[in-house]
Amino acid sequence: MRTVDEEQRAARRTALLDAAEVCFAERGYDATRTADICAAAGMSAGNLFHYFPSKHDVLLAVVDRDAERTATEVGELAHADDPWDALLALLDEVCRLASDPAAAGLALELSALAHRDEDVQHRLQAGDRAFRDALAELLAAGVRTGQVATRLSVEEGATWLAALVDGVFARVAADPGFDALAQRSTLRRVATALLADES
Amino acid sequence: MRTVDEEQRAARRTALLDAAEVCFAERGYDATRTADICAAAGMSAGNLFHYFPSKHDVLLAVVDRDAERTATEVGELAHADDPWDALLALLDEVCRLASDPAAAGLALELSALAHRDEDVQHRLQAGDRAFRDALAELLAAGVRTGQVATRLSVEEGATWLAALVDGVFARVAADPGFDALAQRSTLRRVATALLADES
Incomplete structure (x- = not known):
């Protein structure tokens, strides 16, 4: 059974991927900064690196x-x-x-x-x-x-x-x-x- | 009637476009430098700017x-x-x-x-x-x-x-x-x- 922590972690990962999809579609991969993805996911900049190395x-x-x-x-x-x-x-x-x-x-x-x-x-x-x-x-x-x-x-x-x-x-x-x-x-x-x- | 100079100029412009096509197709636009295009066209680097501003x-x-x-x-x-x-x-x-x-x-x-x-x-x-x-x-x-x-x-x-x-x-x-x-x-x-x- 997933712990509350694990569930929260999975939900945040999903939120980051959803946000990244929107950013990549709208402004393109190159022009998207990781800080843009965090902002679109409602997280503070840098938070992304707890979930993805790059x-x-x-x-x-x-x-x-x-x-x-x-x-x-x-x-x-x-x-x-x-x-x-x-x-x-x-x-x-x-x-x-x-x-x-x-x-x-x-x-x-x-x-x-x-x-x-x-x-x-x-x-x-x-x-x-x-x-x-x-x-x-x-x-x-x-x-x-x-x-x-x-x-x-x-x-x-x-x-x-x-x-x-x-x-x-x-x-x-x-x-x-x-x-x-x-x-x-x-x-x-x-x-x-x-x-x-x-x- | 085109002068010899004009003809040479048109031929070089064509050679640069031919070279650019090959470079863009092979390594992509971003990774292609103007010097690469000149080299592929058999011209010295920088020559391109006599024909194209950028x-x-x-x-x-x-x-x-x-x-x-x-x-x-x-x-x-x-x-x-x-x-x-x-x-x-x-x-x-x-x-x-x-x-x-x-x-x-x-x-x-x-x-x-x-x-x-x-x-x-x-x-x-x-x-x-x-x-x-x-x-x-x-x-x-x-x-x-x-x-x-x-x-x-x-x-x-x-x-x-x-x-x-x-x-x-x-x-x-x-x-x-x-x-x-x-x-x-x-x-x-x-x-x-x-x-x-x-x-």
């Missing part, structure tokens, strides 16, 4: 937590009664996240950092593999229920669905007129068409 | 040149005899570029920079708009020839093709096992399926 360790903890959340969410979908409904619900969730400035900002900042930070890159790549594996499981379940019939292998289907998901986040960055939430039904149709490639 | 101006010139190239290439496609063949050729070219480490590295570095540099962001957004406009023209031509029949508007079709193109570059970054060149025919089929959404 700002870089906060970043890696943010990436790991993000990957765990995705893995849990997508992992649950694989056991859904209706795999096709679960896939469409996942695409809706992608559009919702891409429309949330904090979530989209964090995702784009982490992709940008991965381009010059190997630790971030390896973690994002592992998270991406887990995401594609879960998508492939979902597609395999859809093939079993007869809801998915495509010339693509389940791995190829998962790869191209992942490319579409990446594309939605990239559209948010590239095109100020792109409204991800409003594009929900179009994404469903585009994904359906992609997986209906029987020709 | 490293940031070199960056913006690289972005502008990249956008002009894309606009020219895609603009030519709009006048192709067979718009559908032109579109498929464009998708092949995307896969070829995404497979070229220098081109993919530059594209990903510029997207990463756009996330924290408004000048880069505005230029990339303008370039993206031009790319989507040209894609929409190509799709409109395909509708006229009867090669494209989709429930999507030509603007929506262009947006989702652009999302797929973004997705290909994002896959290169996220998945070391993704071979963009080998995925050429799959991209053709995925794009065809996306545009065949008649249901």
Whole structure:
């Protein structure tokens, strides 16, 4: 059983990660100082170092937590009664996240950092593999229920669905007129068409 | 008529931009010093400042040149005899570029920079708009020839093709096992399926 001290410690660590996510998304990793994270978490400056050795360790903890959340969410979908409904619900969730400035900002900042930070890159790549594996499981379940019939292998289907998901986040960055939430039904149709490639 | 001096000046400016592209793609913008660009262009350090006031101006010139190239290439496609063949050729070219480490590295570095540099962001957004406009023209031509029949508007079709193109570059970054060149025919089929959404 956790002691009160341990619980308080876990709660503060979570508060620091929440605050770091907001700071990284809004002003970027480089421009964020550890004192900014402490202030956003309502703690005095320097307190962060009781929990993380450095700002870089906060970043890696943010990436790991993000990957765990995705893995849990997508992992649950694989056991859904209706795999096709679960896939469409996942695409809706992608559009919702891409429309949330904090979530989209964090995702784009982490992709940008991965381009010059190997630790971030390896973690994002592992998270991406887990995401594609879960998508492939979902597609395999859809093939079993007869809801998915495509010339693509389940791995190829998962790869191209992942490319579409990446594309939605990239559209948010590239095109100020792109409204991800409003594009929900179009994404469903585009994904359906992609997986209906029987020709 | 250009004088020999003017021609030499233009050639050196081009050589500096070529060198800057390689440096930015390989080691990133931040880690590149102007002396590195000069060395890669075979010039003595400091020579760059006869052509560009700062490293940031070199960056913006690289972005502008990249956008002009894309606009020219895609603009030519709009006048192709067979718009559908032109579109498929464009998708092949995307896969070829995404497979070229220098081109993919530059594209990903510029997207990463756009996330924290408004000048880069505005230029990339303008370039993206031009790319989507040209894609929409190509799709409109395909509708006229009867090669494209989709429930999507030509603007929506262009947006989702652009999302797929973004997705290909994002896959290169996220998945070391993704071979963009080998995925050429799959991209053709995925794009065809996306545009065949008649249901």
